[in-house]
Amino acid sequence: MSDDSQRPIIVKRIKKGGHGHHGGAWKIAYADFVTAMMAFFLLMWLLGSVSKGNLKGIADYFNNPFKVASQGGSGAGAAESLIQGGGRDLTQDAGQMKKGGNEETEIARDRKRLSELKRKFETMINDKAQQNTKLAQFKSQLRLDMVAEGLRIQIVDAQSRPMFKSGSSELEPYARDVLHEISQLLNDVPNAISLSGHTDAQQYAGGQSGFSNWELSAERANASRRELIAGGVANQKVLRVNGFAEEVPLDTKNIYNPVNRRISIVVLNKDAEQDIRDQAGMGDDGAASAVAPKAPTQ
Missing domain, CATH: 3.30.1330.60 (OmpA-like domain)
Incomplete structure (x- = not known):
């Protein structure tokens, strides 16, 4: 009869494996997201700071590129130099931005003149109607x-x-x-x-x-x-x-x-x-x- 006290004692230890290495893919995706957001807010800021005359020039360019390119004007290099929007150099005001502002003012004056003319016609018609x-x-x-x-x-x-x-x-x-x-x-x-x-x-x-x-x-x-x-x-x-x-x-x-x-x-x-x-x-x-x-x- 064998002695149970002489049996070897076997201890089983289970090693739990840790999570595998995920790499830095999430960091790249997050960086792309942040870059896109920065570009979006920069675009919004630029659109807010550009004059209406220049915005109209940009819209006209996409509607009819040949006309704007051939005539020039706001949004198409109104400055006489090759430096867009800054006149002869970047420190001068004469150029695309200044011309865009003048154009916007002229359009507003033109619209006001025609609205006033319409009002005068309506007044004249009503006055003549009363005078029979x-x-x-x-x-x-x-x-x-x-x-x-x-x-x-x-x-x-x-x-x-x-x-x-x-x-x-x-x-x-x-x-x-x-x-x-x-x-x-x-x-x-x-x-x-x-x-x-x-x-x-x-x-x-x-x-x-x-x-x-x-x-x-x-x-x-x-x-x-x-x-x-x-x-x-x-x-x-x-x-x-x-x-x-x-x-x-x-x-x-x-x-x-x-x-x-x-x-x-x-x-x-x-x-x-x-x-x-x-x-x-x-x-x-x-x-x-x-x-x-x-x-x-x-």
């Missing part, structure tokens, strides 16, 4: 609104009171009086104006091959131009005269509605005026470059 003048009869046919190009003044036809004789560009006498009244206020602002004529969809028997609504709308717009000048508007203030025929109706549901026959006068803001000059191939100096014809060779 010929213009009072046209009160319901005069429409004023602000559009992208500036202040738009529309004179629309009524079934019982058309501006022109039927199928003609000859103005009725009361329509002349209305245009003369309007011309007195157009000279209060230095802005150029644009005129456009519109007809309804009633076509001529001759069709497009003969005299059509295109010719009629253009001749009516030009007849209105002549009356505005006769009323005192400077000839050089008229920048554009268009005829749209029946292509842009006021009443799209009824293209034969008399209100679609109208004359539209737009007092242009500076941006719209410059766009028209650019489309016509005119530079910032307001004059097209003339090329002298070559003398014939002998």
